Amino acid sequence: MIEAGEAGPGSATAAPTILPGRVGNLDANQQKALEDFKTLIQNEGIFVEERHDDHLLLRFLRARKFNLQATHKMFTDCENWRREFKVDELIDGFKFDEEExxxxxxxxxxxxxxxxxxxxxxxxxxxxxxxxxxxxxxxxxxxxxxxxxxxxxxxxxxxxxxxxxxxxxxxxxxxxxxxxxxxxxxxxxxxxxxxxxxxxxxxxxxxxxxxxxxxxxxxxxxxxxxxxxxxxxxxxxxxxxxxxxxxxxxxxxxxxxxxxxxxxxxxxxxxxxxxxxxxxxxxxxxxxxxxxxx
The missing domain is CATH 3.40.525.10 (CRAL-TRIO lipid binding domain)
Incomplete structure (x- = not known):
């Protein structure tokens, strides 16, 4: 089963079909929803260019069936959680010595x-x-x-x-x-x-x-x-x-x-x-x- 992906030259296998709602396979309504969503979070100052690429934004949009209001709530809830949970600090400093x-x-x-x-x-x-x-x-x-x-x-x-x-x-x-x-x-x-x-x-x-x-x-x-x-x-x-x-x-x-x-x-x-x-x-x-x- 092939999941979403952007096919590129030199792939070892035949180019996969890009599933709907992904980069490279958006209908007009989905493309507009992506653009409107990105503009909204940019205007709110919560867009982080190095982390919020189109692939990530589309994951949130698909999760809420491209409903802009529902997606915005899910996304802002996530960003608030990341800040409260201090995710970036975890990445830089958390050590799980008991892993074994x-x-x-x-x-x-x-x-x-x-x-x-x-x-x-x-x-x-x-x-x-x-x-x-x-x-x-x-x-x-x-x-x-x-x-x-x-x-x-x-x-x-x-x-x-x-x-x-x-x-x-x-x-x-x-x-x-x-x-x-x-x-x-x-x-x-x-x-x-x-x-x-x-x-x-x-x-x-x-x-x-x-x-x-x-x-x-x-x-x-x-x-x-x-x-x-x-x-x-x-x-x-x-x-x-x-x-x-x-x-x-x-x-x-x-x-x-x-x-x-x-x-x-x-x-x-x-x-x-x-x-x-x-x-x-x-x-x-x-x-x-x-x-x-x-």
Missing amino acids: AVRKCYPRYYHNIDKAGRPIYIERIGMIDIKTLFKVTDEERMTKQHVLSYEKLIRDRMPACSRKANRHIEQCCTILDLKGVSLRQFANAFGFIKRTSAIAQNYYPEMMGKMYVINAPMMFTSVWGMVKPLLDEVTVSKIVILGSNYQAALKADIEAENLPADFGGDCKCSGAGGCETGEPGPWKDPLYMNPAKH
Whole structure:
């Protein structure tokens, strides 16, 4: 599945189709909404040229179906949150020294790219031990680390993926592994997951390209059946719920060499932590890394 991107000369694969509502594929109304939105926030003095490019502004516009008033509220709420949460200070100074201890009770990591060039994000929900987690850290620090991860995704991972693909990449392919999850375990972790999910939805919109929920127990599929009608069609189309026979579906979007062996792929990263700590991808390749960092 190919997500939004600006095709460029020299792409390794055939030029992808740019999805509607993206740079390079805007109808007249969408183009006007983008111009009006940019003018509005420029006049208000909240436009930051180095951060607010057209791709980002269009993510907010798509999230609110190009309704200018609703988009403006979402955007200003986000900018107010960034200032109150001191996001820029986090980027420059936050150190998460407990990362290794946290990973043992809440495994989540980025691992290479899918066939569309998107970063692959893996989260093993069934292995979350929330009690141990909040013995080695606290919710405030976990939330800061979560935000910092999003900022690193936008500032480092996505640009590296875009350079490799020779087109704009702005979304992820996510794998949520529910193997071993229990109702009690999910209930314990639900509050934290809900709060971090709200940050993604409200302040980092339109960044999910595809989500695979694997090893889903019957309990989850039943709940999904009730929740699905409440979600918009675009979101539903990006989510695939699978049981234990998920390998073929993952490999349809991900090359085996980029998929960890734990999920049926061929990758076995070297090092003590394997794929969970190796986090290979264009963001670690000098050819595609941020030029300012090497």
